[in-house]
Amino acid sequence: MRRAFADTRFGPPAVGVASLLLALALLEALIAAGVINGFIVPRPSQIIAAIPRIIVEEDVLDRFLQTALEALWASLLLTVVGIGLGMLLFRFRLLRLATETWVAALASAPVVLMYPLFLVIFGRSATTIVMIGFAAGLSPVILKTVEGFAGTRKVLLDVGRSFRLTNTQLFHKILLPAALPTIFVGLRLGLIFAMINIVGVEFLINFGGLGQLINELAERYDLPGTYGAIFFVVLVSVVFFFCAERIERWLRPGM
């Protein structure tokens, strides 16, 4: 029987690229036809043409690395602190019941608007940006970690108990691998929140990275350049998502 196109290795990525190209072509046509105002939204062809220019003239690669590094630090903090707090909340039910609502409320808090407070604490530095990114992404990581551990099927734990596993073995051999897919969902969500806030704060405090570049280009009304810089922000996310997926597959095979 022929394999479905969706199950082939290159099928889904090919459809993804084709869809993107189609959307860009449609946008190009709509702008050319005057349906969308070309002074507000630049043509995709102009954005593509602006990319080599901003790479040469605006130091995009350095800025890309700076934003990526800030995102990396924020993700490391999210992984260590977020998963750690999630484990704590899972372990102590009272603590979970007492704080879960607050943690969930934190997810909707506009952390980025607290940047003056972070500036006072950490100064106008990359640390401020990393800490805001971290604070913004913390909530989903904690909540999904709790959900992952709590959602482990009882029968798997019973299997562990029937083989007389110690509590540490039960955690390492069963609870953690069973919870990993949900924990990674939390990490991805946390990373999205962190990225938005990192670029937002770079933009607001005009400090390094792609956010500052977007600010500068927008001030100059260089719209193709602005959208070109946004493309690099998306690229940072793509790189991080790709890495997260690889790490997840390595840690949790068989998915």
Added chain:
Amino acid sequence: MASSTVPRTTVVRSSAQPGGREEHALEVENIVKRFETAEGTVTAVDGFSLSVAPGEFLSVIGPSGCGKSTLFNIIGGLMGGYEGRVTVSGETISGTHPAIGMVFQEESTFPWRTVIENVAFPLEIIGMDKRARQMRARHFIAMVGLDGFELRFPSELSGGMRQRVSIARTLASEPRILLMDEPFAALDEQTRLLLGDKVLQIQQDLRQTTLLITHNITEAVQLSDRVLVMTYRPGRLKRVVKIDLPHPRDSEVISSDAFGRYVAEIWHDLRVEASLGMHEDESRARNEKSKR
């Protein structure tokens, strides 16, 4: 056809070794288990006793809600807070015991481990080196007929194959007693019969003492040397049926007249209990509806 009605507090001695002095592989004495619920105290198991001789295949059958799984968890050491005693070769146990290997009703393979890693799991826990445990795991994988699938993940296998992985994993820990809780419940009838053959063949090859908890009469008669029938809540011992069908046995046995007679006999007892359960479920549903 040998059968007898047994008082609820009597320990049912194995027919394989008549007399009271022989050592049983497993003995369960006068188990009482109560649960506190919103409606009050519910007695799930009341004075249940049994004994299993070494190498014997014993089934416990009863309607849904009769406390079969409670019994499984108590014998396996996963549930405490009961009255009575569980002994393995004369030693009283509380909690899990290395002599008892459990196979669960629910799909219980680890999805992040390959077949061989799943089967080698108990050997990994006891610290056996990788080479030795993989060799041992391969032996048990072949025993359940899954050779060639060692490197597959459970998601790539059918339900019946996954249950065979679970059985191989439990066998790999080389338990003296195999305790199974409706291991084929989620499978279709044909797979269930074929898997029954496989379990029977393994049990006969290893002379594995086996206690099967089930609600399936065909399965119980096909596999067992004796079948204990439980009453509906609270779970008590209602009757013991000795299955005198020839060994070695396979699923072909279901076409024999004797098999049909055993099934009919057990159903005769079980029907009353199952009806009780059904009526109680209906009246509970009616009460809940009227409360709303």
